[in-house]
Amino acid sequence: MLSIADNYFSQFELPVGYDIDLDRLNGQFRELQTIVHPDRYAAAEDEQRLQAIKLSSYLNEAYETLKSPLRRAGYLLQMQGVDIEQVEQSDLDPELLFEQLRLRESLAELPKDESALERLEELHHATSAKLAQRQREFADFLAEASLGQARKLFHELQFLTKLQAEIEKAEDAIV
Amino acid sequence: MSLLQISEPGGRPVRRTDRKRAAGIDLGTTNSLIATDVNGEVRTLADADSAHLLPSAVHYRADGATTVGAAAKAQAAADPANVIVSVKRALGKSLDELEDSGDYRQYRFDSECEPGSPAFVTAAGVRNPVEVSADILKTLVQRAEARTGEAVEGAVITVPAYFNDAQRQQTRHAAELAGIRVLRLLNEPTAAAVAYGLDTQEQGNIIVFDLGGGTFDVSLLSLRKGVFEVLATGGDTALGGDDFDKAVAGWLADQCGLGGMDSIAARDYPAMLQAANRAREALSEAEQAELSWNGSSFTLSAAEFAELAAPLVRRTMLACRRVLRDARMETGAIDNVLLVGGATRMPLIRRAVADYFGREPLQDIDPDRVVAIGAGIQAEVLAGNKPAGDFLLLDVNPLSLGIETMGELVEKIIHRNTSIPVSKSQEFTTFKDGQTAMALHVVQGERELVGECRSLARFSLRGIPPMVAGAAKVKVTFQVDADGLLSVSAEEASTGRKAEVQVKPSYGLDLDQVEQMLKDSHEHARADMSARALREARLEATRLMEAIGAALEVDGELLETAERAAIDQALHALRQAMAEENAARIEERTEQLNHASEGFAERRMNMTVGAALRGESIDAIDERTE
Ligand SMILES: Nc1ncnc2c1ncn2[C@@H]1O[C@H](COP(=O)(O)OP(=O)(O)OP(=O)(O)O)[C@@H](O)[C@H]1O
Numbered sequence: 001m002l003s004i005a006d007n008y009f010s011q012f013e014l015p016v017g018y019d020i021d022l023d024r025l026n027g028q029f030r031e032l033q034t035i036v037h038p039d040r041y042a043a044a045e046d047e048q049r050l051q052a053i054k055l056s057s058y059l060n061e062a063y064e065t066l067k068s069p070l071r072r073a074g075y076l077l078q079m080q081g082v083d084i085e086q087v088e089q090s091d092l093d094p095e096l097l098f099e100q101l102r103l104r105e106s107l108a109e110l111p112k113d114e115s116a117l118e119r120l121e122e123l124h125h126a127t128s129a130k131l132a133q134r135q136r137e138f139a140d141f142l143a144e145a146s147l148g149q150a151r152k153l154f155h156e157l158q159f160l161t162k163l164q165a166e167i168e169k170a171e172d173a174i175v
Numbered sequence: 176m177s178l179l180q181i182s183e184p185g186g187r188p189v190r191r192t193d194r195k196r197a198a199g200i201d202l203g204t205t206n207s208l209i210a211t212d213v214n215g216e217v218r219t220l221a222d223a224d225s226a227h228l229l230p231s232a233v234h235y236r237a238d239g240a241t242t243v244g245a246a247a248k249a250q251a252a253a254d255p256a257n258v259i260v261s262v263k264r265a266l267g268k269s270l271d272e273l274e275d276s277g278d279y280r281q282y283r284f285d286s287e288c289e290p291g292s293p294a295f296v297t298a299a300g301v302r303n304p305v306e307v308s309a310d311i312l313k314t315l316v317q318r319a320e321a322r323t324g325e326a327v328e329g330a331v332i333t334v335p336a337y338f339n340d341a342q343r344q345q346t347r348h349a350a351e352l353a354g355i356r357v358l359r360l361l362n363e364p365t366a367a368a369v370a371y372g373l374d375t376q377e378q379g380n381i382i383v384f385d386l387g388g389g390t391f392d393v394s395l396l397s398l399r400k401g402v403f404e405v406l407a408t409g410g411d412t413a414l415g416g417d418d419f420d421k422a423v424a425g426w427l428a429d430q431c432g433l434g435g436m437d438s439i440a441a442r443d444y445p446a447m448l449q450a451a452n453r454a455r456e457a458l459s460e461a462e463q464a465e466l467s468w469n470g471s472s473f474t475l476s477a478a479e480f481a482e483l484a485a486p487l488v489r490r491t492m493l494a495c496r497r498v499l500r501d502a503r504m505e506t507g508a509i510d511n512v513l514l515v516g517g518a519t520r521m522p523l524i525r526r527a528v529a530d531y532f533g534r535e536p537l538q539d540i541d542p543d544r545v546v547a548i549g550a551g552i553q554a555e556v557l558a559g560n561k562p563a564g565d566f567l568l569l570d571v572n573p574l575s576l577g578i579e580t581m582g583e584l585v586e587k588i589i590h591r592n593t594s595i596p597v598s599k600s601q602e603f604t605t606f607k608d609g610q611t612a613m614a615l616h617v618v619q620g621e622r623e624l625v626g627e628c629r630s631l632a633r634f635s636l637r638g639i640p641p642m643v644a645g646a647a648k649v650k651v652t653f654q655v656d657a658d659g660l661l662s663v664s665a666e667e668a669s670t671g672r673k674a675e676v677q678v679k680p681s682y683g684l685d686l687d688q689v690e691q692m693l694k695d696s697h698e699h700a701r702a703d704m705s706a707r708a709l710r711e712a713r714l715e716a717t718r719l720m721e722a723i724g725a726a727l728e729v730d731g732e733l734l735e736t737a738e739r740a741a742i743d744q745a746l747h748a749l750r751q752a753m754a755e756e757n758a759a760r761i762e763e764r765t766e767q768l769n770h771a772s773e774g775f776a777e778r779r780m781n782m783t784v785g786a787a788l789r790g791e792s793i794d795a796i797d798e799r800t801e
């Protein structure tokens with residue numbers, strides 16, 4: 001049905017790298033699902049159907065990994081043999097930690113009503129901008145194979161993404 | 176089937192005689208439909224009175240007979256206890272949940288039934304929601320068989336996209352009970368998109384806004400080159416026309432000098448809802464509507480109704496907002512909005528949708544039939560009657576799935592809006608030395624604590640080879656298939672021993688509770704996070720202290736005095752930290768204890784693992800030959 005490639009990038013015939021053509025990724029994904037999706041094998045033998053479920057699940061996992069900016073970053077590091085599970089104190093810039101703490105505190109201190117929306121919007125905006133900037137830096141470090149730096153940035157991206165989710169939750173709780 | 180086709184020379188198209196009669200069924204809260212191929216086109220079928228919509232009402236009569244549809248609905252006011260309506264909203268719920276909702280007050284529930292699976296006591300006997308649904312399905316299938324003169328060999332049944340696992344399972348059981356081979360459970364908004372998309376050949380991002388009698392779904396799909404990809408879905412399985420009727424009935428009760436909804440007597444309840452429903456539907460055409468109750472007349476204006484409806488409309492808009500956010504998309508990127516479900520005929524819904532998305536929703540589709548037709552088309556493909564190359568559906572999982580870990584925390588394994596089928600594995604390890612069994616508890620929901628999610632199933636894994644705590648690696652795999660149904664399997668890595676469960680609908684997920692869970696999950700997200708950090712820290716600390724305690728008892732004399740003193744001191748410091756509520760301090764002292772005992776643990780681990788592994792292979796062989 002489908003031959004499994006060495007890594008998710010080559011599975012979708014994309015160059016390995018942080019900057020990714022999302023349209024192309026989506027196009028390739030759809031094309032491959034058209035081949036392996038279990039609905040294509042509704043009338044086939046059990047064994048073939050099971051194989052289809054397996055391959056289709058694998059493609060979904062590969063697709064979701066590359067689609068998400070954070071998961072893509074982690075995956076690229078893992079491809080280089082970098083352990084991203086263990087976070088060491090020294091990986092985190094104390095200044096960054098402090099800033100995170102401050103942001104979280106200001107989030108907690110906001111009133112729980114509509115008057116907070118404007119501030120939340122600002123925070124969301126600022127975090128998005130910072131995420132975008134850090135993503136560019138990450139791409140650069142990765143391109144020049146500064147893996148240590150890239151790993152630090154990855155953890156920073158994790159923090160920022162989490163913060164972003166918290167801002168969104170705070171907004172959802174109000175509207 | 177496909178193998179036979181392939182072996183035919185030239186790969187001829189499916190011959191007429193090879194066709195299997197397949198159907199699409201929209202099992203609705205208020206109305207149900209069946210669609211099948213009629214002369215090469217999938218259409219909904221009408222009954223002898225040319226009605227396509229079968230009211231989802233079932234009358235269980237004292238003479239033992241069962242009537243389904245318009246005749247049953249007509250008896251709802253006269254024989255309230257024996258005409259079951261809106262049964263779809265009872266699927267997957269517990270007795271308490273049904274009783275507390277007040278929606279089923281006109282019925283008597285069986286006192287003998289399990290709290291997790293309530294049943295109605297009717298004049299014709301006890302019936303549970305799965306059986307009532309099966310009676311509706313049977314009537315539809317009979318209609319198709321009478322019209323086509325052929326037996327229906329398989330059907331695609333639609334479910335709200337936001338249905339949870341228990342509700343999906345019960346729908347499947349109802350179909351099985353009705354003797355239907357289920358080709359697939361298909362999400363209602365996805366089915367609507369298929370019928371619409373294949374008809375118009377349109378490409379782009381479309382929103383399907385489906386407000387029916389009892390449930391609400393909103394899905395965002397991307398349509399391109401025959402592939403229908405659901406990007407995100409949201410909704411509320413307890414929000415529909417019924418709730419707007421309840422709002423009007425509450426108003427009527429107030430006007431009559433009764434004290435609101437709760438004051439409506441059980442046996443008056445269906446009649447009052449029907450009066451409210453008539454007025455509400457009339458307001459879709461007129462600026463005001465008349466209601467009469469007990470000889471008095473009242474006038475409800477469109478403006479007054481809009482006020483009553485506002486909180487419900489707002490809930491639908493919040494779901495839209497969340498779907499866009501989950502897909503990381505702005506309203507500007509939406510190319511079209513499709514309205515599905517009878518309740519979208521309310522002008523105030525059309526207006527709210529148009530305002531929110533900044534464009535007029537499509538007007539030219541039949542909001543009642545489009546779901547059944549989409550299901551019928553998918554049934555043709557799955558039965559092998561239609562070449563599969565025509566189109567492909569890629570759907571998502573609506574609610575996050577997870578597993579209970581130590582300390583009543585939920586480890587999310589499959590997040591909401593993940594494309595299905597999906598399979599995810601997670602490794603768990605043993606907590607105690609020599610532990611040979613492990614219980615796994617599967618839950619569904621967005622919260623971080625088990626008690627605030629819905630329990631789906633529990634299963635246990637036995638035969639884990641005895642090893643020191645943390646040495647056994649139990650790999651748990653969650654698989655959600657294309658029906659959106661979950662199965663869980665677990666395997667110990669070193670022995671390959673397996674356990675498998677099919678998730679059983681032990682009790683249904685309360686839908687108000689899902690909504691509440693989601694809401695709470697936003698409100699309490701922060702509290703959850705810190706509570707979680709503390710639990711995790713304590714857990715980690717306890718685990719380490721237990722391990723070291725056990726190790727000291729056995730091999731304590733191997734230690735040098737200085738080493739022993741360092742460990743004792745670190746143990747003492749950690750115990751002190753455990754008494755406080757400071758996660759960071761506990762973590763820090765755990766780390767110190769870890770550090771102090773590193774050398775000892777390593778030496779000992781090597782010895783013990785060696786011994787355990789030798790023991791393990793013998794045990795494993797014994798168990799396999801049992
Ligand atoms: N003209 C109208 N104006 C207002 N509401 C209407 C109109 N026509 C139908 N409805 C409402 O639509 C609802 C039924 O819609 P529909 O048949 O699509 O629901 P269903 O498919 O049975 O339910 P669900 O999809 O939630 O399971 C009822 O609440 C009914 O009052």
Ligand SMILES: [Mg+2]
Pocket residue numbers: 201203204363387388516546
């Ligand atoms: Mg419907």
